[in-house]
Amino acid sequence: MTAPVPEQPPQQPQQSNAAEDAAIVAAIAVLLAMVPAPPIGRLITLLTQHRVSRPAARAAVALVTSTGRDAVLPLGPAAQGMQRTNLLRRAQYLLAAAKRLTRTLGTNPSREALTEALRRERQYWRQHLHASDRRTQAAALVDSTADTASGQVIDPREPSQPRRVLGWRAVMDDRTTADCRAAHGRNFYADQEPRIGWPGTVHVRCRCRPVAPWPTRRLVDGGLLPHLPGRTREVAASNPRR
Numbered sequence: 010m011t012a013p014v015p016e017q018p019p020q021q022p023q024q025s026n027a028a029e030d031a032a033i034v035a036a037i038a039v040l041l042a043m044v045p046a047p048p049i050g051r052l053i054t055l056l057t058q059h060r061v062s063r064p065a066a067r068a069a070v071a072l073v074t075s076t077g078r079d080a081v082l083p084l085g086p087a088a089q090g091m092q093r094t095n096l097l098r099r100a101q102y103l104l105a106a107a108k109r110l111t112r113t114l115g116t117n118p119s120r121e122a123l124t125e126a127l128r129r130e131r132q133y134w135r136q137h138l139h140a141s142d143r144r145t146q147a148a149a150l151v152d153s154t155a156d157t158a159s160g161q162v163i164d165p166r167e168p169s170q171p172r173r174v175l176g177w178r179a180v181m182d183d184r185t186t187a188d189c190r191a192a193h194g195r196n197f198y199a200d201q202e203p204r205i206g207w208p209g210t211v212h213v214r215c216r217c218r219p220v221a222p223w224p225t226r227r228l229v230d231g232g233l234l235p236h237l238p239g240r241t242r243e244v245a246a247s248n249p250r251r
């Protein structure tokens with residue numbers, strides 16, 4: 010993503026760095042968050058100030074803003090957090106796509122070169138959307154499972170803030186990866202994404218799922234719950250057993 014660009018617009022500085030990329034990604038994310046109509050002109054201007062050619066910026070912005078897929082749904086904490094994550098990933102994708110197109114096309118591409126480069130880029134875009142959808146679904150499943158099956162723990166340091174806890178279940182066979190295997194049978198907080206991601210997002214074919222908490226204090230991220238998770242009045246009352 011930060012590889013040097015062979016054909017630089019002459020007025021731009023030569024070096025690229027991760028901090029600058031992080032800043033521009035944050036700025037792009039702010040503009041992309043302006044739904045339903047992100048300001049296309051401002052996105053293009055922002056990109057062209059960062060070693061991206063104008064044709065590349067135009068093409069990349071058109072690709073990324075053409076898909077209105079952000080459904081407005083009632084969101085729980087996991088899905089809300091994932092919405093922010095997805096927005097940042099989309100901004101990262103837009104910057105990377107614009108830089109790829111700039112490298113491929115230079116500053117004055119032919120119509121054919123643009124079409125061919127965009128054909129490839131659309132494939133990356135579909136992969137990006139697919140990964141986004143998977144993360145969104147995984148987060149929504151955490152929220153819904155937390156509503157129906159979570160346990161609760163109370164940290165004695167924060168007794169007024171009980172937290173919901175879920176269990177991690179992996180499909181255990183010869184295809185299970187080391188991360189998923191290690192997480193299986195441990196618990197996680199339903200409002201805090203584990204370092205390896207939510208169940209179902211650890212890798213491309215992750216088959217893990219959130220389940221009711223296991224009778225253990227061990228956490229997916231390491232460390233221990235303050236006590237064994239218990240079924241709470243609040244959870245029980247909102248989901249009466251039949």
Ligand SMILES: [Zn+2]
Nearest residue numbers: 189215216217
């Ligand atoms: Zn998994």
